[in-house]
Amino acid sequence: MNAKDLVGYLNAYLAIDRYADRSNNGLQIQCPETITRVAFAVDACLASFQQAVALGAQLLVVHHGLFWSEPVMLVGAHFERVRTLIQGGCGLYAAHIPLDAHPEVGNNAQLARIAELKDIQPWGSHKGALIGVIGELDTRLDAEAFADRICKRLGALARVQAAPGATCRRVAVCSGFGVTLLDEALRAGADTLLTGETSHMWHHPVAESGLTVIYGGHYNTETVGLKALAAHLAEQFDLETVFIDLPTSL
Secondary structure, X not given: OEHHHHHHHHHHHOOOOOOOOOOOOEEEEOOOOEOOEEEEEEEOXXXXXXXXXXXXXXXXXXXXXXXXXXXXXXXXXXXXXXXXXXXXXXXXXXXXXXXXXXXXXOHXXXXXXXXXXXXXXXXXXXXXXXXXXXXXEEEEEEHHHHHHHHHHHHOOOOEEEOOOOOEEEEEEEOOOOHHHHHHHHHHOOOOEEEEOOOOHHHHHHHHHHOOEEEEOOHHHHOOHHHHHHHXXXXXXXXXEEEEOOOOOOO
16 A cells, blocks of 8 residues: 555544644654555554564554654664664554544544443543543443453453442543543543553542542553554555554553
């Protein structure tokens, strides 16, 4: 497939210009003119670059890109990363907030499907745009049982912060570090927030809020959108796609 056509399709499909995002979404490192194999990874790092090159990919699509709107000198580890892709003939495409927010292949849309939520609506504000979702479970579930459902379908352990005997019915979803949307989840009537990770400073605000929060892992909750995008591109354009799994346990 022509690289210009593929990049143009990704830009339009993911609506990368719609979101205020310090990630430089879109093509970050030039790719060859013809694309036959596309690799996908959560993070732009030397390990994912080396694997993409070894797999013969002409383009690597990542969620966390290499450039974040600050100047970074091409020295040390940063130079090695860039050199690996250029010498390996592999380009780099980043989709951060646009991939979180996408209504079909987005991380949050996919997490809502994994959780079996119904009546899903956009929710979760980021710089004026809604990037998460909120929906309802068919029946009220014990918090641990709901977390177990998420664990099994993400293939990873989930941490639960909940009051004794807490149950889940109305669930807000925001992958990654979505615990910052705690108050917004409460205002939307959620009893549960499904997100990726937390930090020490958020433990007590969550405990005092009465909201159940299920942490599926920052990495784990942001694999699902890339896998869905890979399947979409493979079907849409008959491209070979491969997911590079480099879990961080975070």
